[in-house]
Amino acid sequence: MTASAILIPAAILAGLGVFFGILLAIAAKVFAVKVDERVPKVRECLPGANCGGCGYSGCDALAAAIVKGEAPCSACTVGGNAVAKQIGDIMGVAVAKKQRMRAQVMCSGGDLAIKKYIYEGAPDCIAAAKLGGGDKLCPYGCIGLGTCAATCPFGAISIVNGVAAVDYRKCEGCGACVAACPKKIIKLIPFESAHWVGCMSKDKGASVVKECRAGCIGCKQCERVCEAGAITVTDGLASIDYAKCVDCGKCVEKCPRHIIWSAKRQEGGGLVITHTGVK
């Protein structure tokens, strides 16, 4: 065996490597695609959770859309005002301050809601909703199988007493759960607002009483007691106008069904929705 028996194959292989290396280097120059330098900069500002709350497939897609001008600088709900301002600086536009939002499950039913059948299928709200709209008599109520909890990229949702409860300290207001809920009972409300109506039922009072021990019967007592005129009852369901609400809490005391919630009451129950007080 001579030295050339080793050297020649080694040289050929090395030559092949160098040849391909040069080819790739040339190709990289020839085929270079101009990427707007602002895209990676914007991408760096974004949180990178890829939650999809903005409506784009992920943070990369949103960064590209912002630079293209298809999305506003404040499109990222998770990043909030801080991120919107950073992106605004890169893009050279002033960004209007955006209100921070949090998700709230508008249902107080859960174990208090009457069931119409026993569900034993896949543990998933979307699957359960296909079977006669879920196992609750109330067609509006939370199914409580936790599709929102599985969707939440921040682990802010858990199922407590059969209802999904959002831990607002973890909630970033991305809205992923709002889109995931088959019953459409999760709403984004202003982060600071302390009160919400924990029911979505538009049924008449008499049928609500049959369906659930914690449903809005549309008695209008909250509407009358509200001095700010923030509560209106339409289609047998109370709703709060957050632009007018002053967080006085009088509706919470007045509601005979105890379905108007306040953050204070939620804190008192260890931050999770408790159903104390409902007869």
Add this chain to the structure above:
Amino acid sequence: MSFGQVLLLMFTAILVENFIFSKFYGCCPFLGVSDKPDTALGMGLAVTFVMTLSGAVTWAVYHFLLAPLHLEYLKTVAFILVIAALVQFIEMFLKRFIPALYSALGIYLPLITTNCAVLSAALLAIQNDLPFVGAVAFGFASALGFTLAIVVFAGVRGRLEFSDPPRAFRGFPITLIAAGLLAMAFAGFAGVRL
């Protein structure tokens, strides 16, 4: 190589000697990206693309460079180099000229640089002394077999997600068992000798 022979070769590569179910090549992407049918199809497309091209390029490298110099034993190392460079090149080319295909293949294109299925398709074509047309057809058909396997399995996994196996089997174990059952089903084709 006649047209009939090429067809026979392709049929054998897709069903009888399916890369995944009878040779167990490319099991990593097979298990890794078969969660959803559309990502599985994306992976299958990327593999088809690379395998067909690498079949052609490695054949040329072997017959015009290695064989004349009597360096046949270098083919494994040389092919790895060729395939890796080829994938890089294809990626740049697609990004520049066919961005739609580039974003459709996405992350899967660079992932298959070191896929053993791609390498083995090139090596087997040389081992079986296939002519150029045969080597390209073999690469293409093997990749089609891979795509078939991964898409079918993605469908199976979709059903597994909503099944209720015993606790010990949940997740990966039941996936492996399902893959084994599917391989047994494909073993039925082994009886077809053409």
